[in-house]
Amino acid sequence: MGLLDTKSGLHLVRYGISADQKYLTGEFLGTYDVAAINGNMVAHIPAALAEFLGDKATQAQVKPFIIDPLTHAFQHDPSKICTTVETEEGAETQPKASIRKMSDAFGEPVASRAGTEAVLPSDFNDAGLRDAFSQRVISFQLDTINNQAQEKKFMKYLRHIGIDGMAPDVVIAPYFWMTPATVEEWQPINRAFIESAAKHARGASVWAQLVITQDLLLSKERRDNLAKEYGGSTCQGVLIWVDQFSEHDASYEHLSAFAQLAQALSKTYSKRVINLYGGYFSILLCQLSEVGVLQGVCHGLEYGENRSVVPVGGGLPMSKFYLPAYHRRLRFGDAVRAIQKLGGFDSVDRYREIICDCVTCREVMTGNPSENFAAYGNTTPIQFKRGDQVVTLNYPTKETKDLCLRHYLHNKRKEFEASKEATAIDASQELEKHYEGAARLLGASEAAYLKDWPKVVRGLTARSS
């Protein structure tokens, strides 16, 4: 039994790209429970990942991890997983190298289609092909990093204490994204993958990944159907990913529907449930252990509390500061105004008391808090062309991005730790205290989550009593 099968209030962090590793090791290694690693990274740099996960091997531990096999990547417009490379014949569009390695490992029906055509439900009609695909996806998770680990020196320490390899905490069955238009076709296939994965898991716990659009949440009939289908499967738990589901921007109806789906899986069907892209609202739901909603939350490093299923372009980078009192990242200007309003620039002590006393803020806020805080907003001007015009915009410096991210990660750890000591009702009351100030600063609609999250929490608690 892994951590995902047993522990509550789990804190998972997504390892999306190589650059993320810096923020998952060293001072941050102990700030989260489980690393959720993207499958394409596993395919691309398995040896480096084995090294990273075994970093603490001499202290007799391997960082718990899961591998997201990202099978949904093959169902979208193929151009989304491609890049343009220069060849002798000119520019050529090819699948990204990491995706190509992953599709080769998964085999048919994705290997021959990756980068050229999207896979469809009908490509999985054959039960034998479906089962073989499922087996390869599970083997990829069980073996790719482990095979590399066997070559590492630190394995001798691990063997000494009875650890023979590096297995993921649980394995995830192949999965595809479901929309209102495709749910009827994909749902039975996703269910079949779960049952098939169980046959090939070699004793590992099998989890499902439920990836849906927001509109599938709102229909009670569809929600009940999803809960019944996934709840009735043999998986131990369900990782939920709702497309572009920002807890800060979602309506009360969406938030409530999400909580009800998680609760149905957890309470009615006794599945363990983790939100793959969530923020403080999901942490609150983890606190409702007596009601049974979520057992864990995963987030990415940058803007990682919600994510679009179909990859989208990056947009312009912008300085954002995670304001602990509001439990959200604010544009830097808004953060300055919020801190001014809260009196956080009055003195360093006041800043630490009412804004933040995380490790990073203690390093930064050393004298004049107003001047010191500029470290979170330093920028450098970059010129680029927009149409015929040359435009200059300020981009956050590397140091600023680093500070903002470190501050964010330390605060996520604090949120998870605090959630173990306070009740969700107490935490909700704390949120509500900040509504008026936030509404005056950001506008009522931007601050509505500070009222809606507590309302959902109270609704769940009331229904259970």
Place this chain on the structure above:
Amino acid sequence: MVSLVLNRLRDDGIDAVPDVPFMSRCIDLVVFLDGGCINVIEFKLVDWRRGIAQARDHLLGADHAYVCVPVRKPSSSLLAACEDSGIGLLFFDPSCGKPFQEVVSARRSDTIWPPARNWLIQAARAGV
């Protein structure tokens, strides 16, 4: 609209700098007045609401912020938004010799943040 206003201001001997990057935005026009007062102007042909949101952000560095739109009969919602936010309203009339006409006065910023003020001055001076 920006370049016409800029030229008219400069003709009047007023120190003004266009397209100044400031925090995550770019200010259309920064005007340095006697006595160290800094005013900023956002120009909008359409979507004055966005102009007000942008101008509001500039008040961390500037003393006064304005939205400048082509001359028209101002809607009550535009006037109310300016009054509520403290952002001033300017009309630009190409047929008129003046740079612009002040329709609503801007309130002095009560959120000036010294580091942002320095960033604004440095960015504007770098662009002169």
